[in-house]
Amino acid sequence: MKTFEYTIKDPVGIHARPAGLLVKEVKKFASAITITKGEKAVNALKLMALMGMGIKQGDTIKVSVEGADEEAAAAAIEAFFNANL
């Protein structure tokens, strides 16, 4: 399993659009990807759940990637966060 932490820089956080883009990115990989904020953890494939987390600017989230292509997936997701959030 690969994990990394990321602090949200986007002023409005993970709302509909970035959540949708994130799901799309996650779908490219076979690995199970989980996003954790505090005690809440959600499957990154679930758009609604992601939006429901209310992740805002300044929040630090933990991303866990587990599966056959976890190396590539973790790198791609981290790049996605850096570029979009």
Next chain:
Amino acid sequence: MALDYRKCAEQISANIGGGANVVSAAHCATRLRLVIADNSKINKKALEDVEGVKGMFESNGQIQLIIGTGTVNKVYDEFLAVTGVSAATKDDVKKAAASQMPLWKKILKTPGDVFVPILPAIVASGLMMGLVEALAKVIPSFGQSGWFLFLDMVANTAFALLPVLVAVSAARVFGANIFLGAVIGIMMVHPALMNAWTVTPTNQPAVWIQLGFLKISAVGYQGHVIPVILSVFLMANIEKKLHKVVPEMIDLFVTPLVTVMATAFATFMVIGPVFSILENYVLAFAHWLVTSTGGIGALIMGAIYPFTVVMGLHHMYNVIEAGMLASGGLNIWMPIASAANFAQFGACLAVAFKCRNAKLKSVALPSSLSAALGITEPAIFGVNFRFMKPFIAGVIGGAVGSLFGAIAGIGATAYGVTGIPGFLIIDHKIPYTILLLISGGIAFGITTFIWHEEGEEAPKAEAVEEKAFDAPVVIRCKNGEVKQPVKGSVVKREDIPDDTFASGVLGDGVGVEPSEGLVVAPFDGEITSVAESQHAVGLESAGMELLIHVGVDTVNMKGDGFTCLVAEGDKVKAGQPLIRFDMAKIEKAGYKKTVAVLLTNSEDLEEVVCG
């Protein structure tokens, strides 16, 4: 010196591929917002270099050119002329709405428009003035002290020099230069003029200029409102006309000079004198009414009193009151003024209680307090007169209260305060209490009964809808149907004015151009997420995950204008209200109102048909 709007517009047009490449054009306070058909035709570098464009950026297929307040609208007008793009913007909608408004309504609306922005200043002053003056009556030694002089000066600054505030605000409302407006306002209370409040039959202002029957008297307009608004209105028109006819090269010195001179003459020769003649007649009439006609006179005076406040005439009434006391009698004017003022308090308080709009509440509450202390301008201009019905309720309450005062035969032994501080100078306190209760109570009651906050009718309609939610189906799949969750016209997902939604990244679905600010549940289901900024809601039913997202980029509004009526985990019935949103606010913030209705898991569903 001024920016050449035409040239600016032409250059913008040239660098975006001409009018044919413009899908839509709108502008907000500072930016020109263009939706472009083919972005490859845009020359970004050149656009940034256009004189007048202070910057540009792109946001979801919309290019935004920062041009600046007061300029962007002019560039926009030219842009439309240059490109031939028709404008279906918020401005036009507003203008169309305004032109449909009958003239008398427009006229009545103006004082309110002018007064609302200056309310913070006069609410503060009104409350302070009421308190300081009441204190001076309770503790006579305080009234003699330097403390009183200082506090009274601080408290009445905004009122004594009210024309300045009114003029600046009016200049903004009428689209004139606000500094020229300020000059007119200051001129009307210039120290070289005699203070209007000190004018008495024996203390008359000097006549400076006499031209036939036209003359200019050296008297100020302390406490006035309507003459100031009229003067600034005139000034705005003169200024606009001159800007059109005066060559640009000499515009900067000719236009302001001529504008101020012409307005000054018109103000002091025509507007002012007409108002003072009017004032004198009203005063004489009021005096006769109250002293010679008994209860009926008091009734009528109680009714017209608030109108005279609107005209700014009430500052003259001290003359009547002083006259009554000087002739050895009681001041029977004061109970009338108190009834009228307290009725406005009652009406304003009713609005404060009844309204749901937080902003209106925050204005109405302090305004009503100020009115209870006898300073009614904030309540009248800021609240009651704007909605008219509370004002009329106040008129009725004031009339009945005044009639009671006359029958009870009460009067004051001094003058200068009304409302609650009036207890200090009234001869009989119990009838006075009843008078206040009658006038305030009637106004409060009537207002509560007849005044409804705009948009309050909606709940009834919803209740009906809940029973039979028969909106058309907009999305179908094997798992179930999604009914149209918001009234309006349905557009294809691809036509939602936002790349992300249109591309289908968030799932397949439709857009709705809303005609009403209410989202209802499109099926029986469970709320799975509510956006923090209340503009979007997710719900689930039979394996369908649906996102309803109101407007484009509205997340930036941070919830202002949106009220989500449900919470995560709530079970909802088809037709149940989910989000209430303020369409005008979204437009004002410069965003598209399109509601995206998307099945976020449409890829996993079978036989999805949209539209």
